[in-house]
Amino acid sequence: MTTWTNQMDRLIAPAVARSEVTDEVVVGAGRLADTGALVRRMTDKARVLLCADDEGFEAAGHVVKTSLQAAGFEVQAHVLPAAPLPKASVEEAEPFRAALAADPGLFPVSVGSGVINDLTKYAAFKTGRRYVTVATAASMDGYTSAGAPLAENGFKVTIPTRAPIAMLADLDVIANAPAEMNGWGYGDLAGKSAAGGDWILADALGIEPIDDVAWPMVQDHLKGWLDGPEGIASGDHDSIARLYVGLTAVGFAMEAHGSSRPASGADHQIAHMWEMEGHSYQGRKVSHGAAVSVGCVASLALFDWLVDQDLSRLDSDAIVQHAPSLQARELTLGKAIPDKKIAEKARDELEAKFATPAVHAARLRMLRSDWPALKDRLETHLYRHKTMADMLQKAGAPAYAWQIGVTSEHLLATMHAAAFIRRRYTIFDLLHDIGQTEAAFAAVLPLLTPQSAELAS
Ligand SMILES: [Zn+2]
Structure with a gap:
């Protein structure tokens, strides 16, 4: 059996060696006090800007600070309130950026989870600094x-920045994080399971080929990492270590x-739609x-629907003939995304991915001829949505929209809008290409509502 320590050696170490940015990754129990020495290996600056929110600071900041001081650093802590949660936005990163810009002698160290890391990463990048993340x-x-x-400005994008020069994760700290x-x-x-399905579609249609570095790094190990979801909820060190790796x-x-x-x-x-809406629950x-x-789970339900279809019998001519023009698509987009700023960005994405009739016809030809093989690839790769929903719930994660306060109507509207916000080819684009968006949405929606899911469990 492959253990997580094994994967640190065979998967993460080569990835670090290949990385142009990250020089060191430390994962293990009781490693927090090694932060100072790690940061010392990364910089000869004398002072550290410790970026955290107060929960992250409580969980790890004190030990990190002491260890940095023991390594000879003068530590300036910039701690944001954890309630309300810091927003994942460029605006929220401004205090970190300003502090770094004002003092070239500061080396940024982020102590926290997702948002704090992203804010520090952005601030460090904007000020031309490397950074270490804990x-x-x-x-x-x-x-x-x-x-x-x-x-x-309200539109969620992945801003090109730079990965940390080093990362440290103390498994004792992580196992003690709130289980949720x-x-x-x-x-x-x-989500990488469904995302892999999308990449398989893009690959099969010659839109974006699967590569032989990134794909196996994730997809060859994914099922092992997701195995034993109960351990995530119970704080089992081994399950959490596998997840972290x-x-x-x-x-x-x-x-x-x-x-x-x-x-x-x-x-x-x-x-991303819910994140842009700032959707709140409880x-x-x-x-x-x-x-x-x-x-x-919603995406996997669409894949479940897709693999039950027979695309080798697609009426390609009729589909291409009835396909909406770019102008018609723009009208649909406007209805799906009422927010003007988001719609404006989405319009660029739509234009970039709009298929001409010739390209559209070629895709349908490929789907018709390659469907049995493609269906087989998808079925081998994907989890059925119900299986995944059970695993997620065992891990303590929500699986269905109502579990985060999203109604069926809202979910449907989200799916309509989400199809437009990225040029990346996904199942949404395939459903559009085969002229089956509405049919597929209508088929899966009842499966994702409380009544049927409760009956099924
Ligand atoms: Zn993500």
């Missing part, structure tokens, strides 16, 4: 990735591929991982 929860896959998924946060990370990792590998896969394709597809497009903003969990 993880406090296995809550998302972005610790080691180059991009920072932040909202800029590790559940969110499990959801973010689970998985999330770390995904970050490197994104760096190796130069985009978030290895990590994000229709599942993330759905999640008085709190819904986290990235929770939104991805729900997006993942």
Whole structure:
């Protein structure tokens, strides 16, 4: 059996060696006090700007600060309030950026989970600084990735930045993080299953070929990382270590591929809509991982529907003939996305991915002739949506929209809008290409509502 320590040697170490940015990754129990020595290996600056929110600071900041001081650093802590949660936005990163810009002698160290890491990453990049990240929860896959998924003027984009020069994760700290946060990370990792399905579609249609570095880094190990979801909820060290290694590998896969394709597809497009809306449930903003969990199950339900179709019998001529023009698509987009700023950005994405009739016809020809093989690839790769929903719930993550306060109508509207917000080819685009968007949405929606899911369980 492959253990997580094994994977640190065989998967993460080569990824670090290949990385142009990250020089060191430390994962293990009781490692927090090694932060000072690690940062000392990374910089000869004398002073550290410790970026955290107060929860992250409580969880790890004190030990990190002491260890930095023991390594000879003067530490200036910049701690944001954890309630309300800091927003994943460029605006929220401004205090960190300003502090770094004002003092070239400061070396940034982020102590926290997703948002704090992304804010620090962005601020460090903007001021031409390297940074070290200390993880406090296995809550998302972005610790080691180059991009920072932040909202800029309300539109969520993955801003090209730079991965950390080093990352440290103390498994004792991570196992003690609120269980729901590790559940969110499990959801973010689970999304890679659906995202892999999207990449298989793009590959099969010759739109975006699967590569032989990033794909195996994630997809060859995904099922092992997702195995034993109960351990995530109960704080089992081994399950959480596997999850953490998985999330770390995904970050490197994104760096190796130069985009978030290895990590994000229709599942993330759905999640990004709720993140842009600032969707809240029970008085709190819904986290990235929770939104991805729900997006993942919805996306897998669409794949379940797809593999039950017989695309070898597509009436390609009729589909191409009745396909809406770009102008008609823009009208549909306007209806699907009422927010003007988001719609404006989405219009660029739509234009970039709009297929001419010739391209559209060629895709349908490929689908017709290659369908049995493609269907087989998808079925081998994907989880059925119900299986994934059960795993997510065991891990303590939400699986269905109502579990994060999203009604069926809202979910349907989200799926309609999400199809437009990225040029990346996903199942949404395939459903459009085969002229079956409405049919597929109508078929899956009842499966994702409380009544049927409760009856089924
Ligand atoms: Zn994600």
